[in-house]
Amino acid sequence: TDKQHIHCHIYYNSTTLDYTRKFRNFWGSSFALRRLSDRLCLENGLSIVENPKPRSKGKFRNYGEWQAGQKKPLTYQDRLRAAIDTALAKKPADFPAFLSLMEQAGYEVKQRRGAISFRAPGQERFTRLRSDTLGEGYSETDIRAALSGSRQRPGQPRQKINLAIDIQSRLQGKGPSYERWAKVFNLKQMAAALAYLQDNGLTDYEQLEQKATAATEHFHKLSDQIKSTEAALHTNMELKAATVQYAKTRPVFEKYKASKYSKKFLAEHEADIELYRAACADFKAILGGAKLPKMDTLKEEGRKLSEQKKKLYAEYRKTKADMQEVTTIKANIDYLLGYSEPGRKKEQER
Structure with a gap:
């Protein structure tokens, strides 16, 4: 089973096993338990359910129903665009410095026949650095122009990762x-x-x-x-x-x-x-x-x-x-x- 999709439940009794203490409900106890559960999941590399909303009339959605309504997961292209934005935000001196930052971020860089490609850990195929693959503003020409300061990268503002x-x-x-x-x-x-x-x-x-x-x-x-x-x-x-x-x-x-x-x-x-x-x-x-x-x-x-x-x-x-x-x-x-x-x-x- 993929550990990223394991769903856990917390069960608790009204008294401890040795009968020395009992559970005391307090205002916001469910939030405290949810935060503790999220913390444990994050520590162990598991995904969490952010702000799950119950159904009307007291009926709650199960994990499968919740997951079906979520946004599509990030693609390798989404992650590559985010990595490029992060690298450019560090203001590298030139294009080789930019490629070095991409390698530091964990990407494998391939330069062949004048084309630049990147591959993330676990990714099967390389992704070309060009606008028709990654979108407007993500071609090699655009990035070189942005590094030189000759002009801003074109394209509509994108939603930040x-x-x-x-x-x-x-x-x-x-x-x-x-x-x-x-x-x-x-x-x-x-x-x-x-x-x-x-x-x-x-x-x-x-x-x-x-x-x-x-x-x-x-x-x-x-x-x-x-x-x-x-x-x-x-x-x-x-x-x-x-x-x-x-x-x-x-x-x-x-x-x-x-x-x-x-x-x-x-x-x-x-x-x-x-x-x-x-x-x-x-x-x-x-x-x-x-x-x-x-x-x-x-x-x-x-x-x-x-x-x-x-x-x-x-x-x-x-x-x-x-x-x-x-x-x-x-x-x-x-x-x-x-x-x-x-x-x-x-x-x-x-």
């Missing part, structure tokens, strides 16, 4: 890119990446790149807001401390002033007078000549700043986790697709 499908085809096709990736990563990490793409509806590389950039920018924006809030909170605490110190030592300084700055009085109350002068210096440094707010105002401001800091940190922790997840997944995908090879600029900078 789904990023998850492209990744799965590379894993199934093996080849140099897979071997290079397999030395560093494992199937569980790539299965997690594919599950992330599906959960977030990311169908092409640009969407993933934008999400990673947005997550990183949001993280740094929150970091700046937290630093600003903490600085304002520190200033608020300094003002409150200086205000308390000022209120306690001002009567002593007023008496010192009334004594016409007596040296004897200064010697007896030198510590309090120094604290008073330090409080005045703090006011001057912090407020810059502005009017000192009332203590009640300072307390209310400090309370609001503390609440704001607490909320920002809660969002910061989630944002940091989201950023780490998407950037890690993007890094794994970049390595598999050849966007982060040592000694070359990152594809994201194009």
Whole structure:
């Protein structure tokens, strides 16, 4: 049996076999089970049913019925077009560099009588690089023109190959890119990446790149807001401390002033007078000549700043986790697709 079409079922009882625990249904439990099943299938190279829809009146479609209504599977020509697009997106310097990228993607390249042909792993016959085989914009002339920058590739814009499908085809096709990736990563990490793409509806590389950039920018924006809030909170605490110190030592300084700055009085109350002068210096440094707010105002401001800091940190922790997840997944995908090879600029900078 072809393992790509194995269909599995999950059965569970109301209690465990040792009767120590029972199954507790919760809101969204079916989604959690489906996600776990999809993860296991992806790790083992099996296909999954994406968002299966039930029949009306509570009747569900079986796998055969679901499969019959799906789109036609990708042909070798579809995969070749996707590989060509991926290779050209890396902006090779010339046509030989383009052919080298195709070989790295796992394709066998044949040049005979001035014609270029490609064959994917498992494919019986070669596919010619010409527009009447692959479609407008996929002839050797079109690709050479695009590489030289003399003109854009002609033809109507085509629908992009789904990023998850492209990744799965590379894993199934093996080849140099897979071997290079397999030395560093494992199937569980790539299965997690594919599950992330599906959960977030990311169908092409640009969407993933934008999400990673947005997550990183949001993280740094929150970091700046937290630093600003903490600085304002520190200033608020300094003002409150200086205000308390000022209120306690001002009567002593007023008496010192009334004594016409007596040296004897200064010697007896030198510590309090120094604290008073330090409080005045703090006011001057912090407020810059502005009017000192009332203590009640300072307390209310400090309370609001503390609440704001607490909320920002809660969002910061989630944002940091989201950023780490998407950037890690993007890094794994970049390595598999050849966007982060040592000694070359990152594809994201194009």
